[in-house]
Amino acid sequence: MTRRRVAILGSTGSIGTTALRVLARQPDRFEVTALTAHANAALLRRQVDAVHPAFVGLVTDGAGVDAEASWCRGAACLTQAAVRDDVDVVLNAVVGSVGLDATLAALERGKRVALANKESLVMGGHLVAAAAMRGGGRVVPVDSEHSAVLQCLAGRPGVEVKRIILTASGGPFREWSRERLATATLADALQHPTWSMGRKITVDSATLANKALEVIEAHFLFGLPYDRIDVVVHPQSIVHSFVEFVDGSVLAQLGVPSMELPVLYALTHPDRVVDTGIPAFDPVQASPLTFESVRVDDFPALGLGIAAGRAGGAAPAVFNAANEQAVAIFLDGRIGFADIPAAIGGALDTLGTWPGETRDALEAADAAARRYVRDQFAC
Numbered sequence: 001m002t003r004r005r006v007a008i009l010g011s012t013g014s015i016g017t018t019a020l021r022v023l024a025r026q027p028d029r030f031e032v033t034a035l036t037a038h039a040n041a042a043l044l045r046r047q048v049d050a051v052h053p054a055f056v057g058l059v060t061d062g063a064g065v066d067a068e069a070s071w072c073r074g075a076a077c078l079t080q081a082a083v084r085d086d087v088d089v090v091l092n093a094v095v096g097s098v099g100l101d102a103t104l105a106a107l108e109r110g111k112r113v114a115l116a117n118k119e120s121l122v123m124g125g126h127l128v129a130a131a132a133m134r135g136g137g138r139v140v141p142v143d144s145e146h147s148a149v150l151q152c153l154a155g156r157p158g159v160e161v162k163r164i165i166l167t168a169s170g171g172p173f174r175e176w177s178r179e180r181l182a183t184a185t186l187a188d189a190l191q192h193p194t195w196s197m198g199r200k201i202t203v204d205s206a207t208l209a210n211k212a213l214e215v216i217e218a219h220f221l222f223g224l225p226y227d228r229i230d231v232v233v234h235p236q237s238i239v240h241s242f243v244e245f246v247d248g249s250v251l252a253q254l255g256v257p258s259m260e261l262p263v264l265y266a267l268t269h270p271d272r273v274v275d276t277g278i279p280a281f282d283p284v285q286a287s288p289l290t291f292e293s294v295r296v297d298d299f300p301a302l303g304l305g306i307a308a309g310r311a312g313g314a315a316p317a318v319f320n321a322a323n324e325q326a327v328a329i330f331l332d333g334r335i336g337f338a339d340i341p342a343a344i345g346g347a348l349d350t351l352g353t354w355p356g357e358t359r360d361a362l363e364a365a366d367a368a369a370r371r372y373v374r375d376q377f378a379c
Contacts, residue, residue: 006267007034007055007081009102010093012043014198015116015142018259019091020047022267025277030267034081038094041067055081059098082106089267091142092117095200096324097317097366100124104359107137114266116142118213119324122309123317124362125220139221140266145214146221147262148240148253150269156245158223165242166214167234168294169194171206174235178298184337186330194237194257200327207340208294209323212305216316219309226310231302233292255281301341308348314356314365315348321369322347329378343373 006023010016016037023030036057037044045068048056057077058067067073072080075098082090082102090106091114092099099117104124106113108131115121120128121139132138141147145166153161172191173181189206190199197205204210211231218229237257244250255261256279264275296303301323308319326343329335335343347369354365 003029003031004267005031005033005086005088006091007036007084007087007089008032008091008093009036009078009081009099010038010095010117011035011047012037012040013093013095014201015093015259015263016091017043019093019263019267020051021277022260022264022275023051025275026264026273029273033086034084036072036077036081036094054086055084057081078102079105082111083109087111089114091263091267092120093142095198097123097320100127100359103128103139104131107131107139108135110136113137113139114142114263115139116263118143118210118217119320121217121220122213122320123366124359125216125316126357127359127362129220140269141217141221142259142262142266143214143217144240144255144257144259144262146217146241147265149218149222149243151253151265152241152243152251153222155270160245161222161224161228162244162246162248163228163230164218164222164224165230165232165244166211166218167237167239167241167291168208168211168231169205169237170233170235170292171208173206173299174233174292181298182336182338186333186337189330189337193235199331200324203327203330203340204323206337207301207323208299209301209305209327209340209344211294212302212309213320215306216309226306231294233294234289235292236286236289238286238289254283254286256286299341301344304341304344304348308352311352312356313352314354314362315352317356317362317365318347318351318354318369319344321366322373325370325373326377329373335377339377343377346376347372 032051034055035053039060057072089112093116097119100120103120242252260278308315322344326340
C-alpha cells in the first residue's frame with residue numbers, strides 16, 4: 001500500500017491536533033511530511049519529535065518565540081509546505097484569510113486539499129474553483145456539516161438535490177433572550193455546549209457567524225444557489241446535515257460530535273477505513289433529537305453573512321474580514337458581544353459593493369474591512 005503524504009497547516013490548533021491523533025492510528029496509510037503552526041512553538045516541537053516531518057514552518061515572526069533555526073519562518077511557510085513534491089494531501093486547518101493563498105497554490109499543483117479553512121471559500125470561492133480547474137486539484141471539506149453533505153450525496157449528481165439543510169447547535173446562547181444577549185461576556189461565549197474548538201471559531205458559533213460562513217462554503221462546494229441552502233438549530237449536534245432530493249427523500253449523516261471522523265473522511269474520501277478511536281454511535285443514548293428554527297433577529301450575523309454571499313463581489317470577503325477583526329477585539333475584551341454583528345453590518349454597508357474579481361481586489365477589501373472595524377470599534 002502506498003502511503004499518502006500529508007501536510008498539516010495549522011498543526012497546533014484544534015483541527016491540526018485532531019488530525020495528528022487520527023493519522024497516528026493509520027501509520028500504514030499516511031505519512032506526515034510537513035507541519036506548520038502559527039505561534040505555539042513548544043507544541044510544534046513536540047509534534048515534530050513525534051512524526052519527524054521533512055518540513056516545519058512557524059508562521060509568526062514575533063520576537064521571543066523559541067523556534068529551531070532550521071524551521072521556515074513567516075506566512076510564506078504555508079504556501080511552501082502546500083506545494084512540496086513530497087506532499088499529496090494538504091490539510092488546511094489555518095484560521096483566517098491567511099489560508100487562502102496556500103489553498104490556491106496547492107490546487108494549482110494538483111493536490112487534494114482537505115479544507116478546514118473556511119475563509120478560502122468564503123473570501124475567494126471563485127478563485128478556488130478556477131485554481132482547481134487549472135491545476136487538477138480537488139477540495140474535500142473537513143467541516144462536519146459539509147462532510148455530512150458529501151457523504152449523503154455519495155456520487156449522486158447535483159441535479160437530483162432539491163436543497164441542503166445545515167444544522168447548527170445554537171451555541172451557548174440558544175436559550176438566551178435578546179436582552180440577556182446584550183450582557184454576554186467572553187467567558188459566556190466560550191462555553192460551547194457540544195463542541196471543543198479554538199477560541200475564534202467558538203465565538204463564531206455563539207454569534208452564528210460560523211453558520212453564515214458554512215452556507216457560503218456550501219454554495220461553492222456543492223453548486224447550489226443560496227435559496228436552496230437552509231439552516232436549522234439542532235442542539236444535540238448529532239445530525240450534521242440533511243440532503244433533500246427532488247423526489248422528496250431526505251438523507252442525513254449522524255455521528256457523535258467529534259471532528260475525528262470528518263477529518264479522517266476528508267483524507268480517505270471516497271474510501272472508508274477502520275478507525276477504532278472514533279466513539280461508537282448509540283442512538284438510544286443520543287436521544288432525543290430535536291430541531292428548532294433559527295432566531296435570525298437575535299443573531300443577525302447569520303443573515304448578514306448570507307446576504308453577503310448573495311451579493312457576491314467583495315462582500316463575502318468584507319463579511320469575513322470584519323468578523324475576524326471584531327472577534328479579535330472581542331477576545332481582547334475591548335468590545336461587547338453585540339458589537340460583533342454591529343461591526344460586520346457597518347463594514348458591509350460601507351464596503352460591501354467593492355469589486356472582488358481578483359486576488360488583489362479581495363485583499364484590498366479584506367484590509368479595508370479590518371481597518372474600518374479597528375477605526376470604528378477599537379477606540
